[in-house]
Amino acid sequence: MGITPRAKGIMQVYEMNRGDLNLVSEVEKPNGIKCGTFGASSLDERHLATGDYVGKLNIWDLETDAAVYGVQGHSSIINCIDGFGGMDIGYGAPELVTGGRDGCVRVWDPRVPEPVLSLEPGEGQPARDCWAVAFGNSYNDQERCVAAGYDNGDVKLFDLRANQLRYETNVRNGVTCIDFDRRDIEMNKMVVTTLESKFRLYDMRTQHSEHGFTCLAEKAHKSTVWLCRHLPQNRDLFMTGGGNGGFNVYKYHYPAARTKPAKDEAPVGVVGTVELLNSRVISTQPIVAFDWSPD
Known part of the structure; x- marks a missing residue:
């Protein structure tokens, strides 16, 4: 999915046939498509939720090419989307979360037209x-x-049950992707x-009242790191995609102890190490999208 030179949206469906990719369907939409997810769809329905360049959130039935849900989600482009609860994984109702150029993060229940939660910039704030x-x-x-990352390096963690901001930090550079090892x-x-x-x-197991969550920082790809995806079958393996057109595969090694006492005697998290298992440049263009098969 994406945008054509004529600024129209396009969705293509491919199938694997003895090692070859065959185009099954190609559909044009009125507006360019920026992001999409199957995360809130059941395995039977396979409805695709998309965010577009004019701020519309749609859910498409790929069999009939009909929109089964559509709202004006944001005032401008929807940069990112995630879904959960629809694929017989985990708990809770199916929900979508979107982030936009307008600075808003909104959580959606596909059964109702209004967002169930809207996190917006404070009055007078850019x-x-x-x-x-x-x-x-x-x-x-x-x-x-819900974790959200912003162009100024802010990372915010919102607790949906408590309806409050649980943690925030700044990583000094624009955030391109956030991925939990398992959701x-x-x-x-x-x-x-x-x-x-x-x-x-x-x-993320231990949050200290002053120091927050412990982290490690790694350099990769010698260019923008556009994405990270954890392997569904082993949450300690993950892949990153870079602006150099390459993939890196890492393995996480846990520390001997996951907590230690801080100066105030409260436990603080201990982060492990990452090992680069493989690195391969496969394209002359940046790697901006990737996903594992859960099979």
């Missing part, structure tokens, strides 16, 4: 582009959180990728 959103911590029917368990690890060839890995 609106920073939200570039990345991700669901996590959905380990029962009540708990769920259907208590928060364990979270990777934040940024401009200027860096990613940060946070240990």
Whole structure:
């Protein structure tokens, strides 16, 4: 999915046939498509949720090419989207989260036209582009959180059950992607990728009242790190995609102890190490999208 030279949206469906990619369907839409996810769709329906360049959130039935849901989600381009709860994984109702150029992060229930939660810039504050959103911590029917990353390096973690900001920090460069190692368990690890060839890995099990979550920073790709995706079958393996057209595969190694006492005797998290397993440049263009198969 994406945008054509005529500024129209386009969606293509391919199938694998004995090692070859065959185009099954190609559909044009009125507006360029910026982002999409199957995360809130069941395995039977396979409805694709998309955010476009004019701020519209749509859910498409790929079999009939009909929009089964459509709202004006943001006042301008929807930069990022994530979905959870629809693929028989984890707990809670199916929900979508979107982040836009207007600085807003909105959580949507596909059954109602209004957002169930809207996180907006404070009055008088400048609106920073939200570039990345991700669901996590959905380990029962009540708990769920949303992580959001912004163009100025802000990273914010919102607790949806408590309806409050749980944690915020700044990583000094624009945030391009956020990925939890698994979203259907208590928060364990979270990777934040940024401009200027860096990613940060946070240990999310222990939050200190002053120091927050412990993290490590790594340089990668010698260019923007555009994405991170954890392997569904092994949450300690993850892939990053870079502006150099390359992929890096990393393995996370846990520390001997995951907490230690801080000066105030409260536990503070201990982060492990990452090992680069493989690196390969496969394109002359940046790698901006990638996903693993859960099969």
